[in-house]
Amino acid sequence: MAAVDLRQAARDHLWLHFTRMGGGEPPIIVRGDGCYLEDIEGNRYLDALAGLFAVQVGYSYGEEMGQAALAQMRELPFYTNWSYAHPRAIELAHEVAQLAPGDLNRVFFVSGGSEAVESAWKLARQYHLARGERRWKAVSRRLAYHGTTMGALSINGIAALRAPFEPLVPDVIHVRNTNRYHRPREESEGQFTAFLLDDLEQAILQEGPETVxxxxxxxxxxxxxSFTPPARYWRGVREICDRYGILLCADEVITGFGRLGAWFGSELYDIRPDLITSAKGLSSAYASIGAVIAADDVVEPFLSETSMYAHGITFGGHPVQCAIALKNIEIMKRERVVENVRDNGDAFRATLAQLLDLPIVGDLRGTGFFYALELVKDKETRESFADDECETLLRGFLSPRLFEKGLICRADDRGDPVVQISPPLIATQREFDQITSILGEVLSEAWQRVR
Ligand SMILES: Cc1ncc(COP(=O)(O)O)c(C=O)c1O
Known part of the structure; x- marks a missing residue:
């Protein structure tokens, strides 16, 4: 279609996700290379959001991934994981089990992150049932995003996302997240950790641990x-889960496959989860595939002759998607993509830290290639912007202005206003500098406006 027809067809037929439909013409992205994208007008953008935290290897591997997909199409375009195996699902499960930490050795494939979260919750429920206990509740953290299907949506800690779809799936308990920026300044890291763990444990006790x-x-x-955990937080969460016989699931839909400078965040923080949910980076988003990775103990009740996990989806472990994910992991290893994050995360952080000199930037958080800048009205008091100010500042000005200047990153106000920065994992100092320079310019302009 010609550009003009594409725009008209988009207006008439395409329903965008999480997008205000009356909010003007959507950009039409037509191609990508490395960390960069190009729109239908020929403008280039540095994608500092990696296509929603997903495109680990960047946009230049279409040919190689495509050849892997083509070979698989020729050999076996589709077969299902319902009762049957096929070579690519087996090979990918083997590969993922090798990369996952500890005894997380069993892999259940799905089509994306929400399905992974949904499947993990169902698996946890059925795991307890198989052991003679009826436990159904999930615990997650306030403000956390875990997806949009009804189970995953219920787990979300973002009240505004849940509200239109209530009543939701029973029952979810939301506990404190690890946002330290707005805690009392005199509170030590150890005190903060103790405060968070007490909140988690009290919430579980209040609900009845035998139901969780x-x-x-x-x-x-x-x-x-990008709320990082304070020291000893994960050890404490693990201990609480063990104390009450609760399964711990690390949702690694974003953090899995290298974003933090390790294959999994669970390895970096020694989380020792019973379950990992992953998607996005598993295929660098070249395919729609996700996975739940389960530890040996979780799988054990399902291994007898007559038991099964009563859950499945047609496309789970689709051979073409698996072939692409396998190729992605091969590329990530060959190009030392995870090492690039590990070796350059500090340099990225140091470059972004220059922005802390701006009056509007209150905090820089994150690790690896996963950062956020929190924007404040007053650095001294850490006062945040009001809702209407967020509307004009973030939606009205920052997002479009950054895009105009050639930078895709996300201005997000689901909590306090932040700018999220999460480029492809192949980014280098050149991209760190470009991101920082455009952000510096646009955030300075934003400050002039709000003053
Ligand atoms: C932590 C987390 N879990 C789950 C999801 C849902 O993934 P998907 O959009 O692939 O359904 C997301 C999506 O951003 C996520 O960030």
């Missing part, structure tokens, strides 16, 4: 702006 099936948390929480 699963605690689900991201190694570093995205929504709210």
């Amino acid at each position: 099936a699963m605690v689900i948390m991201e190694p570093v929480q995205n929504a709210g702006g």
Whole structure:
């Protein structure tokens, strides 16, 4: 279609996700290379959001991934994982089990992150049932995003996302996240950890531990702006789960496959989860595939002759998607993509830290290639912007202005206003500098406006 027809057809027929439909013409992205994208007008953008935290290897591997997909199409375009195996699903399960930490050895494939979260919750419920206990509740953290299907949506800690779809799936308990920026300044890291763990344990006790099936948390929480865990937090969460017989699920849909400088965040923080949910980076988003990775103990009740996990989806473990994910992992290893994050995360952070000199930037959080800047009205008091100010500042000005200047990143106000920065994992100092320079310019302009 010609550009003009594409625009008209988009207006007439395409329903965008999480997008205000009356909010003007959507950009039409037509191609990508490396860390960069190009729109239909020929403008180039540095994708500092990696296509929603997903395109680990960047946009230049279409040919190689395509050849892997083509070979698989020729050999076996589709078969299902319902009762049958096929070579690519087996090979990918083997590969993922090798990369996953500890005894997380069993892999259940799905089509994306929401399905992974949904499947983890169902698996946790059925795991307890198989052991003679009826436990159904999930615990997650406030503001955390875990997906949009009804189960995953219920787990979300973002009240505004849940509200239109209530009543939701029973029952989810939301506990404190690890946002330290707005805690009292005199509070030590150890005190903060103790405060968070007490909150988690009290919430579980209040609900009745015998009803709680699963605690689900991201190694570093995205929504709210890259909340890293304080020291000893994960050890404490693990201990609480063990004390009450609750399964711990690390939602690694974003943090898995290298974003934090390790294959999994669970490895970086020694989380020792019973379950990992993953998607996005598993295929660098070249295919729609996700996975639940389960530890040996979780699988054990399902291994007898007559038991089964009563859950499945047609496309889970689709051979073409598996072939692409296998190729992605091969590329990530060959190009030392995870090592690039590990070796350059500090340099990236140091470059972004220059922005802390700006009056509007209150905090820089994150690790690896996963950062957020929190924007404040007053650095001294850490006062945040009001809702209407967020509307004009973030939606009205920042997002479109950054895009105009050639930078895709996300201005997010699901919690306090933050700018999220999460480029492809192949980014180098050149991209760090470009991101920092454009952000510096646009955030300075934003400050002039709000003053
Ligand atoms: C932590 C986390 N879990 C789950 C999801 C849902 O993934 P999907 O959009 O692939 O359904 C997301 C999506 O961003 C996520 O960030």
